[in-house]
Amino acid sequence: MEILKSLRGVVLFAASCAVVTPGLAENRGEEDWVELPLSVSRETLAKVMTVPTVSVAPDLAARVLVPTGRDLFDPFDLHVVDQQRLWAADDARSGAVYEIALDGTVKRLAAIKQHAPYALDVAPKSFGKHAGQIYAVSFAKPEKAGGWELPNAITRIDPATGQDSVVCYLPKNDAGVAGSGGFFARFGPEGSPFAGRLWITAASNHTLYTITPDDECKAFKTLDLDREGSPRGIGFARDGQRMLLGVAAVPPANRNKTIPGGGRVLLMAADGRIDPAPLVGGLHEPGALAWAPAAFGAYGGQLFISDAGEWNNDTEATEAIARDGKVYRVDAAGRLHEAVSGLANPVGLGFLGGGLAISDINGDFHVGTQKFADGFVYFVTPR
Numbered sequence: 221m222e223i224l225k226s227l228r229g230v231v232l233f234a235a236s237c238a239v240v241t242p243g244l245a246e247n248r249g250e251e252d253w254v255e256l257p258l259s260v261s262r263e264t265l266a267k268v269m270t271v272p273t274v275s276v277a278p279d280l281a282a283r284v285l286v287p288t289g290r291d292l293f294d295p296f297d298l299h300v301v302d303q304q305r306l307w308a309a310d311d312a313r314s315g316a317v318y319e320i321a322l323d324g325t326v327k328r329l330a331a332i333k334q335h336a337p338y339a340l341d342v343a344p345k346s347f348g349k350h351a352g353q354i355y356a357v358s359f360a361k362p363e364k365a366g367g368w369e370l371p372n373a374i375t376r377i378d379p380a381t382g383q384d385s386v387v388c389y390l391p392k393n394d395a396g397v398a399g400s401g402g403f404f405a406r407f408g409p410e411g412s413p414f415a416g417r418l419w420i421t422a423a424s425n426h427t428l429y430t431i432t433p434d435d436e437c438k439a440f441k442t443l444d445l446d447r448e449g450s451p452r453g454i455g456f457a458r459d460g461q462r463m464l465l466g467v468a469a470v471p472p473a474n475r476n477k478t479i480p481g482g483g484r485v486l487l488m489a490a491d492g493r494i495d496p497a498p499l500v501g502g503l504h505e506p507g508a509l510a511w512a513p514a515a516f517g518a519y520g521g522q523l524f525i526s527d528a529g530e531w532n533n534d535t536e537a538t539e540a541i542a543r544d545g546k547v548y549r550v551d552a553a554g555r556l557h558e559a560v561s562g563l564a565n566p567v568g569l570g571f572l573g574g575g576l577a578i579s580d581i582n583g584d585f586h587v588g589t590q591k592f593a594d595g596f597v598y599f600v601t602p603r
């Protein structure tokens with residue numbers, strides 16, 4: 221398989237005149253994170269850097285807020301700062317946090333050297349001296365090295381200085397398995413039974429973790445892979461009484477695969493009990509879970525769920541990424557509908573400024589090093 225991939229690469233390079241990737245070579249500053257030259261054809265580069273054209277529900281309109289080729293490599297998770305600004309965690313190479321404004325500008329808030337962050341949230345008042353600090357689920361090493369072997373680093377990033385520090389590496393769960401391989405982190409809503417804790421999902425050992433303001437990190441609950449699934453995105457019911465827990469279905473024959481249509485959003489109480497019936501099923505890789513504000517047109521007040529579909533993270537950086545990424549909405553009757561389709565690997569969602577920002581990491585490229593700023597952000601508004 222690897223040989224075939226390499227051969228295909230050679231054919232691509234030979235098919236049209238090879239050039240040094242423009243704008244990504246040594247003429248940029250050291251901080252721009254690209255170790256090249258990597259010779260690819262202009263045709264291949266253009267294909268990799270194409271922003272997919274999306275389809276939206278009839279009541280919605282979509283525009284590209286941040287195109288590829290700007291700054292974003294893997295903008296995994298989003299946090300809404302205010303009605304004009306988002307923060308994005310990007311685990312490309314050594315990692316960064318970006319501030320994205322609705323006028324399309326992107327500014328680097330934190331240039332991370334060691335622990336590349338991908339999921340993030342901002343500590344609420346109940347976190348005392350840490351309130352306002354970014355907490356992130358991060359890789360233990362840059363370049364995603366050891367992503368599924370080394371425990372996730374939970375880092376705290378000061379948005380004022382960009383400095384990060386490690387709160388903990390996720391400890392082993394009760395079965396003695398380390399918490400690694402992602403995915404999400406969300407603070408419990410203030411005043412709810414989940415308050416005062418940062419909630420984290422880890423895929424490797426299908427375990428939920430909590431972190432308290434005193435930096436105590438501990439395993440909270442390990443999901444049953446067959447009955448419940450592998451945990452992904454985290455949200456909360458509007459009344460704060462249930463966690464909305466996105467799970468992917470992993471077949472016993474191959475725990476590294478997930479089943480399209482087998483993903484669900486489970487409802488979990490703060491004591492860890494999971495309701496017998498899910499909120500919704502029919503998903504694949506449920507990522508961010510976000511509630512639309514009442515003013516969001518025909519879909520005001522509905523839950524939106526990102527779904528990356530296949531991650532394609534074992535592909536080379538020059539291979540096409542499937543356009544199987546979607547954003548769903550759940551109507552008042554609990555039915556799932558496609559709101560946006562044709563994306564690649566959408567994860568982050570953020571409602572602000574009358575619309576919905578969707579971040580897409582595009583190629584994930586765990587094979588070799590991350591070479592292209594192919595991430596992008598769409599902005600979807602009611603018509």
Ligand SMILES: [Ca+2]
Nearest residue numbers: 528529530564
């Ligand atoms: Ca995908």
Ligand SMILES: [Ca+2]
Nearest residue numbers: 293294581583
């Ligand atoms: Ca990418």
